[in-house]
Amino acid sequence: MSTAVEYRGVSLGYQGKPALTDVDVTLHPGQRLALVGPNGAGKSTLIKSMLGLVDVLHGDAAVFGSDPKSARGRAGYVPQTDSLDADFPISVRRVVMMGRYRRIGWWRPARAEDRRAVADALDRVGLTDKAGHRFGTLSGGQQQRVLLARAIAAEPRLLLLDEPFNGVDVLSQEAIVRVLRELSAEGTALVISTHDLTMAGELADLVCLVNGRQWAAGPPDETLTAGPLRKAYGERAVL
Amino acid sequence: MIEPFQLPFMGRALAEIALLALICGPVSVFVYARRLSFVSDALTHTVFPGAVIGFVAGGLEGVFLGALVAALLTAVVLTVLTRGARISDDAATAVVLTAMFSIGVVLVSRRSSYTSDLTSFLFGRLLTVTPQQLAETAVLAAVVLVALLIGARVMIFRTFDPAGAAAAGYRIAWIDLWLNVIVALVVVAAVRAVGTILVVALLIVPAAAARMVSDRLAVMAVLGTVLIAGAGYAGLLLSWTASLEYGVALTSASSVVLLLVAFYLLLIPVRLIRSAGART
Amino acid sequence: MNWWDDALHRATAEVVLAGALGGLIGVQVVLRRLSFFTMALTHATFPGVVAASIIGVNIMLGGVVAGAVVALGVAALTRRRGQDAAAATGVLLSAGFALGAALVATQSGFSRDLSSFLVGSILTVSPQDLLTTALVLAVVALVLLAGARPLTQIAFDRAGAQASGVSLGAWDIVLLLTIEVVVVTLVPAVGTILALSLIVAPAAAARLWSDRLAVITALAVLFGIGSGVAGLWVSTQWNVAAGASISLTATGILLVSWMGTRLRMRAGLKRVPA
Numbered sequence: 001m002s003t004a005v006e007y008r009g010v011s012l013g014y015q016g017k018p019a020l021t022d023v024d025v026t027l028h029p030g031q032r033l034a035l036v037g038p039n040g041a042g043k044s045t046l047i048k049s050m051l052g053l054v055d056v057l058h059g060d061a062a063v064f065g066s067d068p069k070s071a072r073g074r075a076g077y078v079p080q081t082d083s084l085d086a087d088f089p090i091s092v093r094r095v096v097m098m099g100r101y102r103r104i105g106w107w108r109p110a111r112a113e114d115r116r117a118v119a120d121a122l123d124r125v126g127l128t129d130k131a132g133h134r135f136g137t138l139s140g141g142q143q144q145r146v147l148l149a150r151a152i153a154a155e156p157r158l159l160l161l162d163e164p165f166n167g168v169d170v171l172s173q174e175a176i177v178r179v180l181r182e183l184s185a186e187g188t189a190l191v192i193s194t195h196d197l198t199m200a201g202e203l204a205d206l207v208c209l210v211n212g213r214q215w216a217a218g219p220p221d222e223t224l225t226a227g228p229l230r231k232a233y234g235e236r237a238v239l
Numbered sequence: 240m241i242e243p244f245q246l247p248f249m250g251r252a253l254a255e256i257a258l259l260a261l262i263c264g265p266v267s268v269f270v271y272a273r274r275l276s277f278v279s280d281a282l283t284h285t286v287f288p289g290a291v292i293g294f295v296a297g298g299l300e301g302v303f304l305g306a307l308v309a310a311l312l313t314a315v316v317l318t319v320l321t322r323g324a325r326i327s328d329d330a331a332t333a334v335v336l337t338a339m340f341s342i343g344v345v346l347v348s349r350r351s352s353y354t355s356d357l358t359s360f361l362f363g364r365l366l367t368v369t370p371q372q373l374a375e376t377a378v379l380a381a382v383v384l385v386a387l388l389i390g391a392r393v394m395i396f397r398t399f400d401p402a403g404a405a406a407a408g409y410r411i412a413w414i415d416l417w418l419n420v421i422v423a424l425v426v427v428a429a430v431r432a433v434g435t436i437l438v439v440a441l442l443i444v445p446a447a448a449a450r451m452v453s454d455r456l457a458v459m460a461v462l463g464t465v466l467i468a469g470a471g472y473a474g475l476l477l478s479w480t481a482s483l484e485y486g487v488a489l490t491s492a493s494s495v496v497l498l499l500v501a502f503y504l505l506l507i508p509v510r511l512i513r514s515a516g517a518r519t
Numbered sequence: 520m521n522w523w524d525d526a527l528h529r530a531t532a533e534v535v536l537a538g539a540l541g542g543l544i545g546v547q548v549v550l551r552r553l554s555f556f557t558m559a560l561t562h563a564t565f566p567g568v569v570a571a572s573i574i575g576v577n578i579m580l581g582g583v584v585a586g587a588v589v590a591l592g593v594a595a596l597t598r599r600r601g602q603d604a605a606a607a608t609g610v611l612l613s614a615g616f617a618l619g620a621a622l623v624a625t626q627s628g629f630s631r632d633l634s635s636f637l638v639g640s641i642l643t644v645s646p647q648d649l650l651t652t653a654l655v656l657a658v659v660a661l662v663l664l665a666g667a668r669p670l671t672q673i674a675f676d677r678a679g680a681q682a683s684g685v686s687l688g689a690w691d692i693v694l695l696l697t698i699e700v701v702v703v704t705l706v707p708a709v710g711t712i713l714a715l716s717l718i719v720a721p722a723a724a725a726r727l728w729s730d731r732l733a734v735i736t737a738l739a740v741l742f743g744i745g746s747g748v749a750g751l752w753v754s755t756q757w758n759v760a761a762g763a764s765i766s767l768t769a770t771g772i773l774l775v776s777w778m779g780t781r782l783r784m785r786a787g788l789k790r791v792p793a
Contacts, residue, residue, distance in 0.1 A: 051682050073684030079676060088550065088675050089730045101668050102683055134730040154683070276609035277555040330723040333554040337716035338770040341763035344638050348760035361620065436616050443609035490624045496617035503610055
């Protein structure tokens with residue numbers, strides 16, 4: 001069976017300075033991997049490394065069996081909404097259409113199949129009625145769902161989500177979880193960073209516990225237990 | 240090396256720059272930290288119509304008052320506009336800059352020959368600074384220093400953590416207005432003597448250069464003052480020597496600015512070495 | 520008599536082209552918050568223009584070379600976001616201005632050159648200048664059309680664009696160089712201050728009327744041309760500097776747009792049932 005992500009003894013960092021070390025993880029298509037750890041633990045670094053945006057200092061990192069850089073454009077990426085310009089003049093439909101740009105190219109107008117993919121993606125996240133609205137007018141949870149729809153429209157085999165549940169309302173959270181389950185059932189490999197332990201336990205079939213280094217990796221019932229959590233969060237962690 | 244400065248007009252020019260160094264060092268640190276480079280640039284342009292109206296209304300005496308009114312008005316307008324969300328703050332700044340400057344140009348262009356007015360506005364008349372102008376600058380410098388001392392702690396808090404400052408009960412808009420007014424006063428104090436070219440440089444370059452060497456605000460402020468004083472002294476000497484010994488018309492404002500920029504460029508390697516050292 | 524022989528006709532044609540050019544690139548400048556960079560460019564190309572006229576080569580060439588150096592410098596500096604980029608832009612602005620002024624001052628009769636640098640000399644536009652502006656307009660329109668998708672993606676979501684394989688560095692350089700070419704084309708005709716005004720004000724006004732990029736762009740071009748023609752007319756009627764009156768007209772359009780949206784918002788609020 002082919003692997004989506006395979007990291008062997010990987011250290012990651014910026015300009016030679018390590019930010020996250022000892023990462024050992026294997027992710028197969030259809031699996032859901034949760035990256036768990038406190039703020040600043042290196043979760044975003046690990047996600048960005050899967051797009052080749054962070055230097056690999058040691059070890060072997062492979063995405064779809066080759067250099068992570070080649071995953072750019074093939075892997076979907078859902079950024080945190082607070083990194084975006086809320087005033088930007090763009091409709092929800094156009095944002096989702098961006099997911100198709102890799103296929104459409106610069107010049108060609110969008111075809112019927114592109115428009116259908118956009119409509120389907122919006123339908124899956126339950127925002128069909130918002131298609132004409134300006135992105136910035138939506139709530140935080142709705143914005144997150146639009147960005148998820150954009151990633152779905154690109155039909156990626158690997159989907160990377162950076163804190164998708166941050167500042168998200170309950171309705172949006174349920175919609176996102178449902179779509180993520182559907183996607184993995186269809187064979188998409190998922191990487192989700194979160195600091196919400198309950199959510200990680202419910203959603204993931206693999207958990208990677210990080211804080212400066214990888215402290216544990218495996219099924220939730222082996223990793224989200226007192227021992228590994230104390231190591232990652234410190235002895236005084238309240239569990 | 241001090242001989243040229245025994246001439247009264249050279250001595251006064253040096254004194255003017257020394258006074259400006261005293262205030263521009265610390266003020267430029269705030270301009271740097273709050274990213275007000277563009278606002279400073281805008282202020283140097285928007286005093287122009289004020290100066291023109293002041294001149295028309297009250298002759299040379301009116302210029303100072305006119306510039307002061309225009310600068311304070313701009314400080315208020317910019318504070319209000321940059322808080323409104325509909326137009327992004329850099330676009331708002333650009334529009335205020337061009338509109339105010341255009342009003343000034345319209346006013347002078349009604350007269351037959353306006354090119355020399357514009358030129359003196361750009362270059363100032365550093366070598367013809369009068370004792371009265373020196374006194375005006377000194378008074379404004381004192382006001383600016385006091386305003387800085389009063390507002391420094393709050394302004395640093397607001398710069399570092401706007402949400403925290405607001406939560407602690409400070410009115411962010413008033414703090415921003417305070418700093419904008421300080422910058423406006425510096426511009427008014429300096430622009431007639433040294434021209435827009437030099438004022439913009441004095442407000443932006445010193446802290447940017449000092450940042451290469453230190454990341455402590457107080458050190459940056461002191462270093463900024465030293466850099467301005469050094470560039471002022473050397474620049475005046477340079478333009479003096481160039482025009483006297485070699486017959487090259489080197490305007491003093493330009494040479495001071497170019498020396499300041501040279502300091503900035505020379506200090507870039509220091510920054511690179513420091514950050515490389517911090518990594519290992 | 521040939522229509523083009525009349526200085527006023529040529530000036531009218533030039534402001535129409537310049538207005539369209541400013542409006543077109545202005546949308547990118549406003550969305551990417553590059554107004555200060557544009558201002559710095561207008562000043563930083565100055566020494567290149569002066570140096571070119573002293574050596575006796577094409578003025579535009581001098582401006583393009585000096586501007587390209589600055590644009591690439593800023594592109595390199597903005598890779599690290601933060602205060603350093605804003606400050607470095609400011610340093611480039613001061614340096615360019617001072618260097619240009621120093622070069623100009625070595626020539627005799629320099630105050631005229633300086634003031635025309637600031638406010639332009641639209642009535643002395645030659646047929647050749649017109650041709651250059653038209654050519655630049657065509658090229659810029661093509662570049663912006665070809666790059667519309669990646670440029671919008673980057674402007675909206677840098678991290679996402681990069682993840683989807685768009686090359687941020689290459690497109691940033693394309694955009695900065697395009698802005699630079701526009702600035703170099705506009706400054707000799709309309710001056711630094713007006714160039715900035717024609718780029719920022721129409722686009723900022725257009726932004727207030729619509730949330731759709733295509734509409735914003737069309738409106739910005741329209742506003743740019745409109746303020747150019749109206750400003751020129753005012754200037755000939757009341758004998759004020761054309762650069763200044765065009766810039767004030769553009770500001771007027773922005774003010775009206777701003778008040779218009781305030782009224783629209785207030786009307787919209789009233790419609791909402793309590």
